[in-house]
Amino acid sequence: MTAPRPRAGLRERKKERTRQAIRAAAYRLFAEHGYDATRVDEIAEAAQVSPSTVFRYFPTKEDIVLRDEKDDLLETALRARPAHEPPLTALRAAVRDVAAELYATPEAAALARRRMLLVTTVPAVRARLESSLADSGRRLATTLADRTGRSPDDLELRVFVAAILAALRESLLHWVTHDHPTPLPALIDRALTTLDTGLR
Known part of the structure; x- marks a missing residue:
């Protein structure tokens, strides 16, 4: 935690x-x-x-829709994970903790739904999200580079980060467009499990 x-x-x-x-x-x-x-x-x-x-x-x-004063929570939580944990294990735990904090109340979950509805319906917001995800990817790559000893420009690391960000984005979009009853943190964890186990 x-x-x-x-x-x-x-x-x-x-x-x-x-x-x-x-x-x-x-x-x-x-x-x-x-x-x-x-x-x-x-x-x-x-x-x-x-x-x-x-x-x-x-x-x-x-x-106003996308910027969050808690944008650095994921990197902070990831840096706090034990150094011996494999990257995906550490990241899943960090994402689980951060998601549980961010979406702990009905009000926070409702705000997340309104935010993602705008992402799905307003092209300018969707474009800005992609730009924000690129910034998040660079920060996450730096954090993972520090944990793994790889360069932030390492191909495998960049592919890993891109997959993680795609999983987070698709979890949010699936949650709002399908009016999903599953709590968002559980849906995100399910998406990250897919990266770990693959399709079966």
């Missing part, structure tokens, strides 16, 4: 409240008017902040 994170200071808690207010306002406006018809200045007004504040937290409108 990952170690509990220290309680955030006052400044970080205020920043988190601002992020949540912007995101909540955006999702409400997206539901009312549609993603494309919603302007950033309207999101700012609804969240009671300035447009420049929105852009400080989220450089693009797509980032």
Whole structure:
């Protein structure tokens, strides 16, 4: 299990409240008017902040949907795994812990569904997701390179990382497009099992 994170200071808690207010306002406006018809200045007004504040937290409108202040949780959890564990074993455990934390509440799961619905229906959000996954892949490759002694540019390592990211993406898409009753962490673990055992 990952170690509990220290309680955030006052400044970080205020920043988190601002992020949540912007995101909540955006999702409400997206539901009312549609993603494309919603302007950033309207999101700012609804969240009671300035447009420049929105852009400080989220450089693009797509980032309101996709950007997460917890983006580094997976790398942190993976680095905390015992060094002797095989890469896939360590990664499965890290993903399981992080997913359980991120989607532990009904509210978090509902937000994930709204996010992935936008990914499936808005081309700009889907394109931004692919860019974000590329960034995540580079960070994950660096973490795995440190664990395995390989270069981040090693072909086998890059193939492994690409397969992991594809498994995570397809788990999320399958979960939302099929309105899957299985909790998302269990569905992700099932996808990673497929990488371990193959199709049978």
